[in-house]
Amino acid sequence: xxxxxxxxxxxxxxxxxxxxxxxxxxxxxxxxxxxxxxxxxxxxxxxxxxxxxxxxxxxxxxxxxxxxxxxxxxxxxxxxxxxxxxxxxxxxxxxxxxxxxxxxxxxxxxxxxxxxxxxxxxxxxxxxxxxxxxxxxxxxxxxxxxxxxxxxxxxxxxxxxxxxxxxxxxxxxxxxxxxxxxxxxxxxxxxxxxxxxxxxxxxxxxxxxxxxxx
Amino acid sequence: xxxxxxxxxxxxxxxxxxxxxxxxxxxxxxxxxxxxxxxxxxxxxxxxxxxxxxxxxxxxxxxxxxxxxxxxxxxxxxxxxxxxxxxxxxxxxxxxxxxxxxxxxxxxxxxxxxxxxxxxxxxxxxxxxxxxxxxxxxxxxxxxxxxxxxxxxxxxxxxxxxxxxxxxxxxxxxxxxxxxxxxxxxxxxxxxxxxxxxxxxxxxxxxxxxxxxxxxxxxxxxxxxxxxxxxxxxxxxxxxxxxxxxxxxxxxxxx
Numbered sequence: 001x002x003x004x005x006x007x008x009x010x011x012x013x014x015x016x017x018x019x020x021x022x023x024x025x026x027x028x029x030x031x032x033x034x035x036x037x038x039x040x041x042x043x044x045x046x047x048x049x050x051x052x053x054x055x056x057x058x059x060x061x062x063x064x065x066x067x068x069x070x071x072x073x074x075x076x077x078x079x080x081x082x083x084x085x086x087x088x089x090x091x092x093x094x095x096x097x098x099x100x101x102x103x104x105x106x107x108x109x110x111x112x113x114x115x116x117x118x119x120x121x122x123x124x125x126x127x128x129x130x131x132x133x134x135x136x137x138x139x140x141x142x143x144x145x146x147x148x149x150x151x152x153x154x155x156x157x158x159x160x161x162x163x164x165x166x167x168x169x170x171x172x173x174x175x176x177x178x179x180x181x182x183x184x185x186x187x188x189x190x191x192x193x194x195x196x197x198x199x200x201x202x203x204x205x206x207x208x209x210x211x212x213x214x
Numbered sequence: 215x216x217x218x219x220x221x222x223x224x225x226x227x228x229x230x231x232x233x234x235x236x237x238x239x240x241x242x243x244x245x246x247x248x249x250x251x252x253x254x255x256x257x258x259x260x261x262x263x264x265x266x267x268x269x270x271x272x273x274x275x276x277x278x279x280x281x282x283x284x285x286x287x288x289x290x291x292x293x294x295x296x297x298x299x300x301x302x303x304x305x306x307x308x309x310x311x312x313x314x315x316x317x318x319x320x321x322x323x324x325x326x327x328x329x330x331x332x333x334x335x336x337x338x339x340x341x342x343x344x345x346x347x348x349x350x351x352x353x354x355x356x357x358x359x360x361x362x363x364x365x366x367x368x369x370x371x372x373x374x375x376x377x378x379x380x381x382x383x384x385x386x387x388x389x390x391x392x393x394x395x396x397x398x399x400x401x402x403x404x405x406x407x408x409x410x411x412x413x414x415x416x417x418x419x420x421x422x423x424x425x426x427x428x429x430x431x432x433x434x435x436x437x438x439x440x441x442x443x444x445x446x447x448x449x450x451x452x453x454x455x456x457x458x459x460x461x462x463x464x465x466x467x468x469x
Contacts, residue, residue, distance in 0.1 A: 015338075017310050022288050052335035122216075123411045123434055125337060125380060129217045129259055129464040150217065150464045152290060154337045154380075172215050195290050195312065197254065 004208050007043035008033040009088075011060045011067065015194075019049045019085065022194035026204045037070030045208055046071070046080050050087030054096030054112055054157065057087045058104070072105070079185045081212040089181060089188030090159055098157050108181050108188070110161035117174020125156045130171040130191075132179050139168055139214070141187055141206045142180070149199040151179065151191035159190065185212030217464040218428045219259040219435035220452055221292075221413065222442045224249055227266050229275030247282045253442075254287040256449040259464060261287065262315075262437060265295030277309045284310020294342060294383075303330055307338065315383055317342040318356045321363055324377060331378025340413075341379040343367055345400055346387040352400050359387035371404045382408060383437065385416040393419025393440070401431035413437050421447060421455040428461045 006023055010016050010033040023031040032039060040046065048071070050057040061068055075082045084092050093104040096112040104112070115124055129150040137143060153171070159178040161167050168187070169180040181188045187207065193200035225232050230244040246263065253261055261283075265276040273296055280293055293306050294315030303314050320327050320341055331339045345352045345367035346359055352367035371382050384404050386397030396414045405412040411434035414427035418438040427436040441447050453463045 015307060015310075015312055017308055018284060018288075018312065021284055021310065025285075025288070051337055121432075124409050125411070126216065127337075127381065127411050128219050128434060131215065131217075131464075153216075156336075194288060197289050201288055 004030065004044040005042055006031050006045040006047060006208060007040055008047040008049065009040075009061075009067070009071065010035050011057075011064060013050045013052060013057050013060055013087070015051055016049060018192075019047065019194045022201060022204055023047070023208075026201055027208055035064045035067060037064070037066035040070045040074045043074060043080060045083070045210075046074055047083045047085065048088035048091065049085045050089075050091065051154075052087060054087060054090055054098040054104075055100060055102040057091060058096070058102050061091075075186070076107070079212055081207065081210045082186050083207050084186075084188035085194070086155060086190060086192060089190055090157065092181065092186060092188050093159055093161075096157070107186055108159075108161060108166050108183060109163060110159055110166070110181075112157050112159055115156055115158050115173070115177065119174045122174045125154055126173050126177070127154045128152070130173065130179075132169045132171060133176070134169045135164075136168045139182060139187075140210050141182075141203065142168060143206075145199060145202055145206070150196070151189070151193070151199060152195040153179075153191045155190060159188075184214070215462055216434075217259070217462050218456065219413075220424070220449060220456075220463065221260045221262050221435055221437040222253050222258050222449070223262040223264055223415075223437050223439045224443075225264050225266050225439065226276060226279060226295075228272045229279050232266070246279045247286065250283045250287050253449065254289055257453065257464070258289065258449050260290040260292060260435070262292045262294065265293065267296065270296075277305055280306060280309040280311050292340060294340070300330060300333055303334055303338075307334060311338075313338045313340050313381070315340040315342040317344065320374060321354065321356060321365065324373065327374055327379055328377040331380070336378045336380035336410075339379050340381040340383050341371075341374040342383040342385065343371060343374075343404070344385045344387050345397075347397075347400075352403070355387050359390070367400065368403050368407050371408050375408045375410050379410065381411050381413065383413045383415055384433075387416065389417025390415075391440070392417050395419065395423040396427045396431055396433075396436075398426060398431045401427065401433055405432035411435065421452060422459075424452055425456055425459040425461055428456070429459070
């Protein structure tokens with residue numbers, strides 16, 4: 001098998017260690033976590049984790065000079081396979097509405113808005129294992145992962161995509177909420193694959209064998 | 215739909231499990247990492263380590279335990295016991311914990327919860343409330359129910375969520391260790407008063423108690439120690455029973 005060099009962007013957000021460990025586990029220890037823009041050039045795959053608030057994560061990324069530009073260059077320019085996790089996935093949106101309005105990367109048109117389940121008894125954050133409903137099972141990263149696997153979620157805001165074609169999976173929580181978005185070489189999960197046991201590790205494995213084409 | 219979570223809790227003292235299952239096939243039943251792996255395979259939805267180490271010098275062992283566990287278990291991991299500073303939280307998160315529970319330190323300094331939630335995000339801050347019935351109310355206690363605080367439990371839960379707690383772990387000190395079931399009244403009162411998820415704890419003795427925690431007390435998760443530790447029930451038995459009783463749970467995947 002070809003040696004992959006996935007790069008996980010470490011900009012001081014939350015559970016970076018958990019994400020790194022899961023990739024090390026899947027990829028035989030071969031993972032680089034960095035905030036050095038130059039190191040993105042050697043990446044085979046790019047992963048953007050993120051926990052906490054949208055605005056804080058965006059500010060955290062921008063705090064490293066050149067990092068956002070390098071990310072855009074590698075993901076949009078070079079079309080390297082990209083995985084956003086939780087807030088890292090939300091940052092792919094046009095706009096985040098958590099703590100005011102913050103511009104996202106606008107890679108997948110849509111807004112990140114407060115969860116408003118239609119049942120007032122449902123708790124916020126949406127926390128725990130929920131069952132995925134796939135809308136597109138032929139995606140290379142998602143094929144063969146089971147028909148209704150469970151994934152671990154922790155979030156209070158959700159991605160509302162403009163184009164339904166970009167929503168690859170949803171979960172039911174007082175209405176359908178976006179679980180996976182994607183287009184071209186981009187994919188993002190609202191849930192935490194690094195905490196979703198076998199299913200999550202399988203998804204990571206398939207992401208690492210993906211060349212970014214559909 | 216979202217599933218009710220089943221959370222086994224392991225008591226860890228100086229890096230060793232002191233109240234754990236005597237799994238027959240485990241070479242070292244006192245090894246928290248071995249225990250965690252068993253629970254991971256068994257389909258536990260989360261795992262909780264409670265560090266009961268008394269001396270601060272030996273407390274560093276928990277960081278190693280968390281780190282080794284997180285190398286091998288890709289499931290949510292919560293760590294509690296002795297969390298007193300932002301530095302403690304940072305070290306636990308860096309070791310691989312996903313959430314920390316804050317108990318006594320919140321009572322001594324409620325602002326600590328707010329600082330922690332701002333710094334690390336509400337998603338990783340669980341406030342643990344040990345409560346006991348007193349004069350037709352519920353009062354918050356510390357030190358295993360020995361020290362009263364004079365704080366009313368439901369108001370305290372609301373205040374802690376206002377301060378940014380992302381989850382509340384409610385332990386009934388009246389029921390803890392009695393095997394007579396969760397304190398439904400207490401847990402439901404807190405769950406109905408706060409917007410965040412509540413974990414029911416303290417008193418589980420039967421499978422029906424687990425059902426009651428979710429169905430009657432409106433908890434999002436049930437935490438148990440003894441029934442798992444002493445091998446009375448397996449995770450699978452708990453989930454099979456809850457499923458049959460109409461509580462939606464995540465069943466172990468065949469993959």
